[in-house]
Amino acid sequence: MENNAEKAKERAEPATRWEKLRRRIGWMTLLAMLTLAGGAVLFFRFGDLPAGATMQTTQIVDANGQLLASLQGGVNRQIVKLSDISPWLVKATLAVEDRRFYEHAGVDLRGLARAAWVDMRHMSKQQGASTLTQQLARNLYLSHERTWSRKLKEAWYAAKLEQTYTKNEILELYLNQIYYGHGAYGAEAAAKLYFNKPAKELSIAESAMLAGIPKGPRYYSPHLHPADSRARQRKVLQAMRNTGYITREQTTKASATTLQVRPLPEEEERAAPYFADYVKKIAIEQIGIDERLMNEGGLTIRTTLDLQMQQKAEAAVKKGLNGGNLELQTALIAIDPRNGYIKAMVGGRNYRSNQFNRVFARTRQPGSSFKPILYASALEQRTVTPVTRFRSEPTLFYFDHDRQIYRPSNYNGRYFNEEIGLRQAIAASDNIYAVNTIMRVGPEAVVSMARKLGITSPLKAVPSLALGTFPVSPFEMASAFSVFANEGRRTSPIAITSIQDHDGKILYESHPLEEQVLDPALSYVTTNLMESVFDRGGTAHRVANLLKRPVAGKTGTTNSDAWFVGYTPELTTAVWIGYDRGRAITSSEAHRAAPIFARFTEAALEGTPPHVFPMPEGVVNAYIDPATNLLAASGCSGQAVMESFLAGTEPTESCAPAGGASGEHGGAGAEGRSIWSKFRRWVGV
Structure with a gap:
């Protein structure tokens, strides 16, 4: 039995080697047949090359055209002429990538045969068979999938390139197209990235190092793998020596040269990074821009953001959090209520350390900042008016046909212990008054009002809804309050106004739709009541001195969240303060939201004259x-x-x-x- 097993093993091994050889020969034979079909080249002249896919930087700009971010898929490219590239880099590239570049017609049959022979000897893919022109064709027009159809197209496009352009033009295209790692595409960008000099000034040693990178940009990066990069450089220098491009002495000197590789520049702090991420998401998921086109197509995305307002928002947030717990987080979104344009967005304390955008987090209870939605519903149904009075004292409420009891309480257990009106209830944020109101108007009507204002988060028609117990996002709250600020008209928040391709063709243009969802009189009365929040005795009275214009708004505080949502006729802003994991906030932390709102609003509208909220008919x-x-x-x-x-x-x-x-x-x-x-x-x- 043992001998039979050994004989079977001996028979199996030759069969395995033969199978590998047959597969390798078959692969190379088919490729050779495809490329050797000289007659097929004749049909190349009857087709046109597709548009090249040279990656270009997509720019996100603010409403005034100021750059916010570059979406490049990491692309950094600067196009230069061949005459502006060091001849040493040209020679190093040809030596290591395509020594017969000036002799073949796009597909190097001799090189193909040599690669096939080496591959068969080693029973593995040891040699590449693609010419420099084929590599260019692949990068310009094709994916990098390993299929026969792609290889055939690659050869076809390479032949067309050779018919369309001169050798030097192809070389220029290649050296401006090839990837050198760390986001650098093309010789010019690579020379500046690694050596802080233009490509024209590269030495032999520098050129050899750069020419070695494209084979494996990550593996041969002098930053990530310096030893491998040096070994690859020596291999390129030897190839240059073998082709006669440099002498023995030049090879030895270049190999011994210690290159001063420039440290990678620190990633620049992007303007409005949370907003830029949001814009990309909207463009791809809602507008339908292809992700590759987004990253590589050289688009110009014009947005609604005002960079100056954004900077003032970031400054207000920084000052508002100063001296507090470093884990305390925030979110701020500002919207022009007249058109829905998002003017500023801060999604967190530090984008570099955490990219989660809390502006869209539907995990935080709005607390009393939700009450204006309740009161707008009650005013609309005329079940409550500004002079409706309820007693402010500990109260039990029975609901669900008296089968359930709800026992709300005021913040810090403070009650007026007398009857109060709606304005006083809003100013002091009295919870008992709010629950009395929802019991009179009905929770279903409050949910309906929230939906009209644009809130889509799940809400339950229960008495506690009056106190903002169901999580919503700052984005939704700012959108909802914008309806009050805009005389009852609702415009969905907008981040992108237009998208143009690299030729200036308009791919997308926004057309805001405005809908009258509330009676203007109802919006005005609700706004007028919210102005009292800044009066003496109001929950935002302490920041009233920071504001020099008519403002309406509402505070909101829970055990783990602090809010202020407010507006002028020109700007609606929602501010949230809290911890990501729902940790309880202190009393001092709860008081940070309103000052952020006040400082930002006044700074953002600096130079804009104060305007009263216009009183409509009714x-x-x-x-x-x-x-x-x-x-x-x-x-x-x-x-x-x-x-x-x-x-x-x-x-x-x-x-x-x-x-x-x-x-x-x-x-x-x-x-x-x-x-x-x-x-x-x-x-x-």
Whole structure:
């Protein structure tokens, strides 16, 4: 049995060697037959070369044309003429890649036969058979898949290249096309990357090192594998010596030269890196731009971002986080509510250390910043008005046909322990008032309002929805509040305005669609109520002195999240503060969101005159007695305040006995004094 096994093994080994030889001979024979078919070359002249696929840098620019990022697939290329490339690099390249370049017609039959012979002797692929022209054809027109159809096309295109261009033109194309590693394509970019000099000034030793890299850009990189790079350089020098391009003395001297390879430059800090990533995602996944075209097609992507605003957003975030825990994260997005243009985006504290864009994170509870959506729903249904009063005290709420109990509480257990109106509830962020409101309006109506405003995150129609217990993203919150800022009109946020190819042809152009989703009067009344957040007693009063223009907004605080979402007529901004893993935030950390919003808003709109929120038709202003929430009149005990109502929901009764002068505070005078009061707050007097 043992002898039979040995004999079987002996029979198997020759069969294996023969099989390998037959496969190798068959492969090379087929290739030789394809390339040796001289008559087939005649049909090459009847077809045209396709457009070359030379990789070019795609640029993302801001609204003013300022560069934000280069999407290149890592491409760094600078096209130069052959006369601007060192003759030593030309000779080194020819010596190691294609010694018979000036003799063949695109496919080197002699080299092919030599490679086949060496391969058969070694029973493996030891020799390459592609000419320099074939390599150029592959890089320009084809993929790098190992198939017969690709090899046939490669030979065909190589022959066409030889018919179309002179030898020196092909060599120039090749030396501007070939990849030298670390994102450098072409001799000029490689010379500057590795030796900080133009390709024209390369020495013999430098040229030999560069010429050796394309065979394996990663393996022969002088940065990643210096020993292998030096060994490859010596092999190139020997090839140059064997072809007679350099003398023995030049070979010895170049081999002994210690090259000063330039350190790789540190990656430059990109402007708006989170936004640039978002733009690429939108272009590929929503607009349908091919990813290879995106990275290599030399596109110009014009965006909505304002680089100056972006820089001010980053500065405000940096100052707002200064001195805090280094793990504390943030997100900021600013949108022009008039057209949906995204003007600034900060997705985190440090892009280099963490590329996750928290602007789109649907994992954070908005807390009380969600309440304006609740109150807009209640105002729309006219179940609540600015003078509707609820008692602020610990309260039990029964729902689901009284089968469930909800026990909300105010922040830090603070209650007014008296009846309060809607403006006071918004300013102080009273939770009891909010839950009373959702119990009156119905949670389903609040979900419906959120959907109209553009919030798509999952929401449940339960009482706790009033307190922002269901996670949404800063992106959604900024989009929703933009509807209030834009008089009830909704425009989906836009990041890209146009995409052009390298010839200037428009591939895509945005056409924003605006939809009136809320009554302008409802948006105004909701906005007017949110302005009180900055008044004395409001949750954002401490930052009111930083703002010199009309602003509306809402704070939001949970155990692990701090928010401020606010707007002017020109800019809506959402700011989130918290930890990635939901760790609890401290009281001081919770107070960082509003200052970031205020500093950014004022800096971003520097030079833009303050504008009031325009009051549309359907709004009625009336002076109200705060003690009774009835129309103010002579003899009322409290100081009258002006309140805005949807027409038809304003009080009709006066706080004074019948016959009192209930109208003395109404009309234009009331509105004028209100504006003067706001102006005094804006200027800080």
